[in-house]
Amino acid sequence: MEKIRVGIVGYGNLGKGVELALQQSPDFELTGIFTRRAPETMQSVTGNVPFFHIDTAKDYVGKIDVMILCGGSATDIPEQGPHFAAMFNTVDSYDTHAKIPEYHASVDEKAKQNGNTSVISTGWDPGLFSLNRMIAEAILPVGKEYTFWGKGVSQGHSDAIRRIEGVKGGVQYTIPMESALERVRAGEDPELSTREKHMRECFVVAEDGADKDKIAETIKTMPNYFDEYETVVHFISEDELKTEHARMPHGGFVIRSGKSGRDSKQIIEFSLKLQSNPEFTASVLVAYARAAYRLNKEGQSGAKTVFDVAPAYLSPKSTAQLMKELL
Numbered sequence: 001m002e003k004i005r006v007g008i009v010g011y012g013n014l015g016k017g018v019e020l021a022l023q024q025s026p027d028f029e030l031t032g033i034f035t036r037r038a039p040e041t042m043q044s045v046t047g048n049v050p051f052f053h054i055d056t057a058k059d060y061v062g063k064i065d066v067m068i069l070c071g072g073s074a075t076d077i078p079e080q081g082p083h084f085a086a087m088f089n090t091v092d093s094y095d096t097h098a099k100i101p102e103y104h105a106s107v108d109e110k111a112k113q114n115g116n117t118s119v120i121s122t123g124w125d126p127g128l129f130s131l132n133r134m135i136a137e138a139i140l141p142v143g144k145e146y147t148f149w150g151k152g153v154s155q156g157h158s159d160a161i162r163r164i165e166g167v168k169g170g171v172q173y174t175i176p177m178e179s180a181l182e183r184v185r186a187g188e189d190p191e192l193s194t195r196e197k198h199m200r201e202c203f204v205v206a207e208d209g210a211d212k213d214k215i216a217e218t219i220k221t222m223p224n225y226f227d228e229y230e231t232v233v234h235f236i237s238e239d240e241l242k243t244e245h246a247r248m249p250h251g252g253f254v255i256r257s258g259k260s261g262r263d264s265k266q267i268i269e270f271s272l273k274l275q276s277n278p279e280f281t282a283s284v285l286v287a288y289a290r291a292a293y294r295l296n297k298e299g300q301s302g303a304k305t306v307f308d309v310a311p312a313y314l315s316p317k318s319t320a321q322l323m324k325e326l327l
């Protein structure tokens with residue numbers, strides 16, 4: 001059977017995760033990894049994948065079916081998304097929630113102009129959590145929805161920290177407020193502000209001589225990432241970052257608590273427990289890359305969110321197999 005030829009754009013945590021995830025999906029073929037760094041200095045985790053400079057991607061139009069965009073949402077994807085959608089089918093995990101509508105419009109224009117299909121903002125949040133929030137609300141229109149993350153490493157918030165002038169490295173942990181969790185689980189259906197649900201704790205390695213007070217203030221006041229949360233910033237050494245904060249566990253859950261029919265209390269819950277946030281997100285990206293390829297074959301061009309993609313497009317199995325094995 002014809003394999004889906006893919007390229008990875010951007011080789012960070014997510015890019016490495018996609019390279020590993022593709023090894024679990026034999027219907028794909030990884031053509032190469034596109035990076036802004038010098039390709040000859042790069043080494044892939046699986047050891048045998050070629051690197052190309054990102055500027056050479058245009059030479060692969062017609063030779064790659066889907067580009068999997070693994071850049072950071074803070075600054076990379078807003079530019080790379082439309083740029084690559086003009087040339088290829090794409091999939092990305094853009095997660096600056098407040099800016100998704102404008103990002104969707106920018107990608108949709110380029111994808112439609114060129115007959116490409118771009119699945120944007122997939123992963124787990126946005127992505128699988130979005131799907132569950134939407135399905136739960138459609139099923140229980142009378143009710144309340146709660147999303148909790150962590151305790152774990154948010155890659156989007158960690159990426160945003162690393163983009164600040166004077167920052168050499170860093171990670172951000174999202175910590176759910178236990179009191180809020182207890183009230184939701186007790187079925188109190190409480191009204192909770194952003195600040196009452198989570199706090200954020202950052203561990204930052206500053207460049208020599210950098211203004212730490214300015215870095216901390218930039219983090220705490222950052223719109224769409226930190227300004228609505230209680231945020232604590234610690235400055236640590238590079239060694240400490242490598243030894244204490246290398247793993248990227250995460251997880252969370254979506255709960256909808258509602259009533260149906262004759263006042264029956266109904267609760268829907270979807271949860272994730274992740275040893276590796278990037279590897280899980282990468283696995284979601286690969287499934288949606290399969291969907292982008294199949295949607296494009298059917299002539300469905302433009303930008304799509306997870307709400308637009310019928311679940312069967314994610315699976316390599318035929319409709320008959322799905323009905324027989326999973327329905």
Ligand SMILES: NC(=O)C1=CN([C@@H]2O[C@H](COP(=O)(O)OP(=O)(O)OC[C@H]3O[C@@H](n4cnc5c(N)ncnc54)[C@H](OP(=O)(O)O)[C@@H]3O)[C@@H](O)[C@H]2O)C=CC1
Nearest residue numbers: 010011012013014035036071072073123124125155156159
């Ligand atoms: N929707 C969702 O559920 C989720 C979304 N995400 C999104 O994924 C995004 C990417 O996360 P993540 O992979 O952790 O980000 P990274 O910081 O690891 O990588 C982002 C980019 O930075 C560059 N880069 C990485 N490492 C280095 C380095 N050592 N030196 C120079 N450049 C480097 C790479 O580009 P290049 O190779 O071109 O240099 C890479 O594409 C996040 O910003 C987040 O928004 C993440 C998890 C879940």
Ligand SMILES: N[C@@H](C[C@H]1CC(C(=O)O)=NO1)C(=O)O
Nearest residue numbers: 095125126149154155156174
């Ligand atoms: N997009 C998130 C995935 C989840 C985690 C999260 C958070 O901790 O704030 N929000 O959404 C990520 O980059 O890890």
